[in-house]
Amino acid sequence: MPPKLMIPGPVDVEAAVLDMLAEPVQAHYGDEWVAIHNETLELLRQVFVTEGRVYMLPGSGSLAADAVIHSMFKPGDRIALGINGFFGIRWREIIEANGMTPVVIETPLDQPLDPAAFDRLLAEDPSIAGVAAVQLETSTALLNPIRAIAQVTRKHDKLFVVDAVSGLAGAEYRMDEWGVDATVSGSQKGLGGVAGIGLAALNDRAWAAVEQAGPARSWYLDLRRWEWYVQNWADWHPFPITMPCSVILALRVALQSLLAEGLDNRLRRCETLAQRLRAGLVEIGMELFIPETLMSPVLTAAYCPPGAKSADVVRFVAEQHNIKITAGFGAVKDQVVRIGHMGAMISENDIDRLLDALRHFVDEYAAQAARPDEG
C-alpha cells in the first residue's frame, strides 16, 4: 500500500487521472491534440478566473515563475518583493538570477505581508517596475493578502506577479477581478494532476510588458516564442516543443473533475476539512503555527506535541499509519509539522485517520517519557 499523501503537494490523484496516464501515448500535434490542448487551456482559465493568455510550460512551477520574470521584466528592473517564507526567497532567487533587483519587504514567518508596506514603498520609489508575492506560502501554510496587494499595486500602476503554485484551487483566487497581472502555478497541487507542467497566466497588461521587454536571454523561457506558435502554428502545434501529452491529459481529467465539482464547492470542502483537522489538532494539544484566520484552507502547520520533534512525528505517522506528512521549514523545521489537504482526494476519513495517528503518537510519546521514572 503506498502511503496516503498529506503533504503540500504532490497530491494523491483521482483514479480517473491515473487511468488516463496509463492510456497509450498520443502525438503532440494535429487536429485531435490541438483540440485537447485548447480545451485544457480553457479549463485552466476557469480555475485562474481569467480571460488572459495561459501557457502550459513543461517543467515546474518555478520554471513558470522564471519564464514570467524573464519575459515581463528587463535586466536591471527593480521588483518589490514580499518575503515571509521559503517561496518568497525562491522569488528573490529567480529575480536575481534574471539580473533584476528585488526590493524586499520582509515580514516574520508567522505574519502576512502588509499591503500598506507595499503602498509606502511604491509611493516612495517610482523606479520600481513591479511587485511579486506568494499567495499560499507553502513553507508555513500562511495565506498572504493577495487581493489587497493587487489593489495597491494597481493604484500605483505597477505589474503584479503572483506565485499561486500551492494555493490555486485551494484558496479563493480571482485573477482578473482582483487585478493580478500574472500568475504562476503547477499541475500537481490543488489542480489534482501529476507534476510536470508549470502554468503561467498573463493579462493584457502583463502581455504588453512582455512585448516591450527587449531581447530575450533564453530560448525556452521567452513567452513571446510560445505566443508565436500559438499565433502561427495554431492548427498543428501551438507550442514550440514536444509536449508531455500524458501529463496534460491527466491534468485535463483532473480539471474536468474539479470543475464538475465546482471551484467554489471545492474551496468550501477544503475549508470544512481544514476546520475538522485544526479542531482535532488543538484538542490533541498541537498548537497551530499561525492563527487559523491566516492559514490557507489546504495546508495546516502546527507545533508538535510538547517536547516532540517533527522528524519523530513524521516518521511515526508514516511507519505506524502509512500517512505521509512533512516537517516545517526554516527556523521552525524541528518544532512544526505541515499537513497538506489539497486536491480532490482528501476525505473526512483521512483527516480522522491522521488525527488518530497523531493521538497515538502523543500516547506513545507520553509513555516513553514516563518510562525513565518507572526504572
Added chain:
Amino acid sequence: MPPKLMIPGPVDVEAAVLDMLAEPVQAHYGDEWVAIHNETLELLRQVFVTEGRVYMLPGSGSLAADAVIHSMFKPGDRIALGINGFFGIRWREIIEANGMTPVVIETPLDQPLDPAAFDRLLAEDPSIAGVAAVQLETSTALLNPIRAIAQVTRKHDKLFVVDAVSGLAGAEYRMDEWGVDATVSGSQKGLGGVAGIGLAALNDRAWAAVEQAGPARSWYLDLRRWEWYVQNWADWHPFPITMPCSVILALRVALQSLLAEGLDNRLRRCETLAQRLRAGLVEIGMELFIPETLMSPVLTAAYCPPGAKSADVVRFVAEQHNIKITAGFGAVKDQVVRIGHMGAMISENDIDRLLDALRHFVDEYAAQAARPDEG
C-alpha cells in the same frame, strides 16, 4: 484502438511503462525517491555511455539544449554550428536567444555535415568557443558524423555540444569515447519513456566551462543551481524543483528494459527493422530521400509514390490502417514522408503492416489516377 505510432517520437511505450504511470503518486523527496532518482541517472549514464554528470531537467529536449548553451557559454561567445535541417536551425535559435553568435556551416538537407569544414573554420577562427551539431537530424532522418566532428573539435581544444534527442539509443553514440563534451536528449524517443524530461550530460571539460561561464541569466536553466542541489541536498532532494515523479518512474522502467535487452542489441534490432522497411519501400517505388548509408537506424525518410503528396499518404495510412507516420520537413514537406521506428515497440510485423498500407495506397492511387481515362 489508438493508432500505431511510427513517427519520429513520441514512441509507443511498453505496457510496463504505462502500468508504472498508473501507479499512485509518489513524493519527490526522501530516501526512497533519492534512490530511484540516482538509479535512473545511473541507467542514463549507461545509455549516454558517459561517466559525466547527467541531469534530468523537467521540460523537453530543447529545454535541455537551452540549459546547456546558457550554462556552458557566455553572451557574446561564438559557436560553430552545423545546420542541415530543422533541428540545426533550432540550435541556431537557442544560441541566438542566449545572446551568442552562431557561426554557421550549412550543408543541404540531404548531405551530412562535413568534419573538414569544421576543421578549417576552427583553424581560421580561434575566437570560436565551441561547436554544436545534431546527431540525428529528425527532419530528414540523416545521421551526422558526430564522432569525426568530435575529433576535429577536440583537436582544436574547443567544446562540442550535441543534440542527440532523437538518435540516442537508436544510433551508436559513445559520448566519452568519442569526446563529446555535452549531450542533450529527451525521454520520449529512443529511450522509450513518455515526454516530459529533457536530459543533459556533461563531461568534466563541459563542467569546467559551466563553472567559468559568469553570471547566470535565468534561474531554471543554470546548471550550477542543479549541481548545488546534487551536492547539498543529496540525501533529501538533489534537484531544485518538484520532479515529475510519474514521468521519471516511467523512464526508469523503459531504461531498465532497454538495458536488459542491451544497448547494442537494441541498435542491431533497429538496423534490421530499418533494412526491412527500406527494402520494402524501394520495392513499392518509394525512393529513399537520402542514401541508406546516411540514414539513421530509427527513422526513414522516403519520397512519396510518384505524383502523390505526403499529406495524402499520411492521411491514408492513418484512416485506412490506423498507423501514424508524418510528412517531410521544409522544402520537401509535400514530397517526403517520415517513418519512425525507434524505441522498443516496433516489430517486423509493424514494418510489414506499414508496407502493406503503403502498397494499398499505391494501388488506390493508381486506380484513382486511371479513373478519368475511364470516364
